[in-house]
Amino acid sequence: MASYTLRQLESFVAVAENGSIAGAAEALRVSQSSIAGALNNLERVFDAQLTIRRKAHGVTLTPNGRFVLERAKNLLNQAEDLELHADAAGTELRGSLKLGCYLTLAPTVLSRLMDHYGRRYPGVELDFFDGAQTEVHRRLASGELDAAIAYDMALPSGLSRRRLYHAEPTIVLAADHPLAPRAELSLADVAAEPMILLDVDPSRENTTTMFEAAGLEPNIRFRTTDYEVTRSLVGRGMGYAILVQQPAGDQSYEGRRLAVRPISPSVRHVPVSIVWPESVRLSQATTALIDLASELYPAKPKA
Incomplete structure (x- = not known):
C-alpha cells in the first residue's frame, strides 16, 4: 500500500506548476503550511529531495522532482478519470478534454472533429487551442493539452502519434x-x-x-x-x-x-497525425478522441 496520498501529489504538482508554495496554496485554496507539510511528507516517503526552496526565489524541481512530476500527473489524471466514470460503470464518457491544432489545419480538421466528438460524447467538456506548431508542442509538453492535430514533421521527442492522412501541397x-x-x-x-x-x-x-x-x-x-x-x-x-x-x-x-x-x-506529401505525450496515461475521453480521429480520417497510403 502506498504511503503517500493523492492530496500530497496534488500539492506537489501545484507547487511545480505555480513555482512557489504561496502560489500553490492560492491555487488550491489551502494554507501554505499544509503545502509545505505535503512536500515534506512526500520527500520522506520517497527518501529523495524533490524541490529546492529558496526564499524570494520560489521553488525549483530537482531531477528526482522532475521524474516524480510526470508520474504524479498521470496518477492524478487516472484518479479523476476513475471518479468520473465509476458511477456510470464506464458507459458514459465524462470529464474535460483540451485539444490542440496547428493553425492552418484547424479550419478543415479541428471543427469537424470537435463537432462529431461533441455529439457522440456530450458529457465531456471539450475545449481547444489553435496556434503555431511550436506552441502546440510546448503546451503538450506542459500538460495544457491532452492531444493535438499536427503535421507529422520535425515533431519533438516524447510524443506518441497516430497517422491520420497525407496532405498534398x-x-x-x-x-x-x-x-x-x-x-x-x-x-x-x-x-x-x-x-x-x-x-x-x-x-x-x-x-x-x-x-x-x-x-x-x-x-x-x-x-x-x-x-x-x-x-x-x-x-x-x-x-x-x-x-x-x-x-x-x-x-x-x-x-x-x-x-x-x-x-x-x-x-x-505531408503527413497529418494526432499526437499526445507518450509519458501520459491517456484518459478514456482522450482515447475516444484518438479513435474518432482515426475513424473520420482513415490513413491513406502516401501517393
Missing part, C-alpha cells in the same frame, strides 16, 4: 494568372514568379525543402504568418503560394477567385 495562383489555365504545374514553372511564403513552421520548412530537392530557389516577394493573408495576396495577383490545406471554395477572403493546381512531378 498545391500551387495557388490568382484565377487570371497566365499559368492558371494549365491543369498542373511544376516547381520549375513558378520558380521565377514572385512567391508569397507562409512563413511559419512547418509550412516554411516544407516549402523550402521541396525547392531544394528540385534544385531550385523560389523568388520570395512577401512573407506572411497568416494563412488567409497569404491567399488574399495571391488573389490580388501579387504572387503565388504553395499551400497544403485548401478550403472547399477557391476564393480568397476578399472573394477573389483562386486557381489551385497540383504539382507535377509530385512532391513529398
